[in-house]
Amino acid sequence: MSGSDRQPDSGPAFSYHLLRNALHGFGRNLAQLAPEEYRRVHDQALKSFDLESRVLAADEARGVVVSGALLDASLAQLLSRYASREEYLQDLEVNSLDEAGLRRALHRELLFDAVLQRVAAASPGVSDLDVGLFYEMHRERFEAPEQRVARHILITVNAEFPENTRAAACARMEQLVEKLSGRVNRFPDFARRYSECPTAMQGGALGDVRPGQLYAELDAMLFSMQAREISPIIETEMGFHILLCEKIKPGKRVSLARAQARIRQLLQERHRLNRQKAWLAALPERDPAHLSETPAPRPLPGDRHIRS
DSSP states (O other): OBTTOOSOOHHHHHHHHHHHHHHHHHSSOGGGSOHHHHHHHHHHHHHHHHHHHHHHHSGGGTTOBOOHHHHHHHHHHHHTTSSOHHHHHHHHHHTTOOHHHHHHHHHHHHHHHHHHHHHHHTSOOOOHHHHHHHHHHTGGGGEEOOEEEEEEEEEEOOTTSGGGSHHHHHHHHHHHHHHHTTOGGGHHHHHHHHOOSGGGGGTTEEEEEOTTSSOHHHHHHHTTOOTTEEOOOEEOSSEEEEEEEEEEEOOEEOOHHHHHHHHHHHHHHHHHHHHHHHHHHTOOOOOGGGGGGSOOOOOOOOSOOOOO
């Protein structure tokens, strides 16, 4: 089947647009929509159906083919969402569809996608100059922030337990800091023994930490510390912490050589999208003689739906 089929039956196709817009717009099937929601879905379906029809009527749709294998695969994927074929057929029926109608609707949808891909393929290429300019104008995107390799020990605050009231937790942490006495090499052992954080099993290891990953109080402290420094006691909503900054990993910039493939892909996708938008905006309006093909609003359907 090809894009030259200019006047497909709009009945099942429009029913499919109704259902698709209900699921996309509200996450619910047609039967679950309030009257006002249904009217909004219907208005949106009119627009999407009209756009699909205009795309399929364009010269760019001539010769576009959707293979039977692709159409069969789309139908099989839809059917796989059902517990049984009987349930699938019942859903079709209550949504004014049958298997033949659904196949036509999916064929239109796949044709629509194929035409847009053909249009996008005519977008201009991306030159090395384009890539270089993007890199220079967006250098911040290619900056890897400084990281700190860190460990911590936590004593939680929980008023339901005498040993974890705020005063008791603070006193326990002060005793722990005194015992640790700046001995960096003992920090993992102290974390395994005393920390009340799940990281205790890994010696309090937090791994490579980027700015903004921790509580604000911990983040501010960690990124002000020197390597192999133990922090003073820090209080957060969780309780009392001490940090060990094991290592500082300086920030670095991703080179143009490493970034160019990603930049080229991003710019090409942008060109393709802009080409599609411009082409869609220039499509002629539908012939008024064919507007009557689009059904008027119909009563709310039954209480079943095609699964999204």
